[in-house]
Every structure is written in structure tokens, then in C-alpha cells.
Amino acid sequence: MARGGRRRPEVEDEAVVLRTAPLGEADLLVTLFGRTLGRVRCAARMARRSTRRFAGGLAVGGRGRARVALVPGGLGRLHAFVPSKDAPALSRELRAFACRGYVAELTDALLAEGDPDPEVFDALVRAVHVLDDPTGAAVPILRWYEIVLLRRLGAMPALDRCAVCGAATDAENVSFAWERGGALCRDHATGGAGVPAEVLAAVGSFAAWSGEGRGPELDAATLRFVRGFLQRALAPHLRRPLRSLSVLRDLLRDPAGGGPGRAAGSRDETVPRKA
Numbered sequence: 001m002a003r004g005g006r007r008r009p010e011v012e013d014e015a016v017v018l019r020t021a022p023l024g025e026a027d028l029l030v031t032l033f034g035r036t037l038g039r040v041r042c043a044a045r046m047a048r049r050s051t052r053r054f055a056g057g058l059a060v061g062g063r064g065r066a067r068v069a070l071v072p073g074g075l076g077r078l079h080a081f082v083p084s085k086d087a088p089a090l091s092r093e094l095r096a097f098a099c100r101g102y103v104a105e106l107t108d109a110l111l112a113e114g115d116p117d118p119e120v121f122d123a124l125v126r127a128v129h130v131l132d133d134p135t136g137a138a139v140p141i142l143r144w145y146e147i148v149l150l151r152r153l154g155a156m157p158a159l160d161r162c163a164v165c166g167a168a169t170d171a172e173n174v175s176f177a178w179e180r181g182g183a184l185c186r187d188h189a190t191g192g193a194g195v196p197a198e199v200l201a202a203v204g205s206f207a208a209w210s211g212e213g214r215g216p217e218l219d220a221a222t223l224r225f226v227r228g229f230l231q232r233a234l235a236p237h238l239r240r241p242l243r244s245l246s247v248l249r250d251l252l253r254d255p256a257g258g259g260p261g262r263a264a265g266s267r268d269e270t271v272p273r274k275a
């Protein structure tokens, strides 16, 4: 622990705001994802009382140059956050706002403190960029980013090869077990219900996508399945239920939406069951 009064060294990093919460009367607790710092939590003094101190704002999903004094094992101090010049202004559109909140909260809930990952950082920046573009492939980019995080966790289920031995799986009805890592060959099949191969292929089409352009074009029912599949894969790794998911569910009613399908009838596909 550094002694009180001694000035702590400051570091500068490109960062995305993952979360903000009130802290005391005037301060803000800010969780950042820094390109080289990883996930850090810091206090932004007077951020709620004075709009001048963080004039560029600290909106969730915003990207900027952060100046932080790190405190080992404790809360850092955010001294400045200057929005990146090449970062587009965040869309005020409700859907973009909700989707941004989701990718930020997902990142916050899945990544450990510190532990930087420039690839995940760049993927988050790309996701926010696409979500803010009214013509962007919002739904595919959400699925793509979920897969980026699942891979980061080493938790992406096997789709077209046996999770145990790597052998080819059955061509049509694939044996699948979450607890064994995904698809299984005939030798390792556990006898549970199989999954149609085309359904796993739909998930695989997002896994193979670069994140650029329009993304896989699938019908609404298949998109809902892919969403439910990935949420089921993510669920065991979440430290807490995601608030933004219920926001998405309330906001987005169109069948191809990033959140729920229709208001009724798709609950079972939308709500990930805890393992």
C-alpha cells in the first residue's frame, strides 16, 4: 500500500467505459477496459458534481484516452478521460444504447480484473462501432462478440468436431453435451438428445465470421436459436445476472432483434438456464 499523500504514478491508456455507478455524494465509480491495462475500477472524483471535469462524458461504451493512478489491490483514480478523436459520437438511439450497454456489461461480468487482452479490446471497439451505425449488422455483431468472449474464456463449445477426441461428428444429428464441452462423436456420445447439424452450423457461421460486413444471413428462428445457444454457453461464467439483458428484452421486440424474439413465446429461447 502506498502511503497517503505520496503521489502515485499515473498511466495513460486507450480505454472503453464499461460501467459507471454513483460513489459517495459527488464521485463516480468507473470500470474501464484498457487496451493495455485490462479491466480496472477507479474513482472519478467530482464527476457527478462538475460536468467540466470530464467534459467529454463517461458514457458506457465511450472510448477515450484515460489517465489513471493505479492503486495495487484497491480502487484507482481516474484523473482524465478524453474521448478518442476517431471514436464516433455515441448514438442516442435507444436500441444502440441498449446493445452498447449489453456488450459493456458482458465484458465487465466475464473478464477478471487486470489481465489485458488487446484482441478483445479491439473486438469491443468494433462491436460498439457497428452498434452505433444505423446501417450496421447489429444482431450479428452481438453474436460475434459473444463468441469472442467465449473463446477468451476457453469456453466456446465444440461445434463440428468431437469435444473429447476431435473426431468428426455425425453428419445429421449431432450428439451434444454442455458439460463435456459441446458436440460429441459416436464413440463419446452420452445418449442424450442430439442437435441438428444445421443448427450447430448456424452457430459456426458466426464463429467463422470476421466481424466485417453484413454477417451471416439467417432467418429469425435460427437467429433466436443461435442467441439462446450462446447465452446458455455464457451463463455459467457470469458472476451475476445481466441487467442489460432485461433492458434489451423490454426494448427490442422485433423477431430478429438483438434481444428477445416476439414478446411472448420465445422466453425459453431467450432466458439462459443456469447450469
Ligand SMILES: [Zn+2]
Pocket: 162, 163, 164, 165, 166, 167, 184, 185, 186, 187, 188
Ligand atoms: Zn470423440
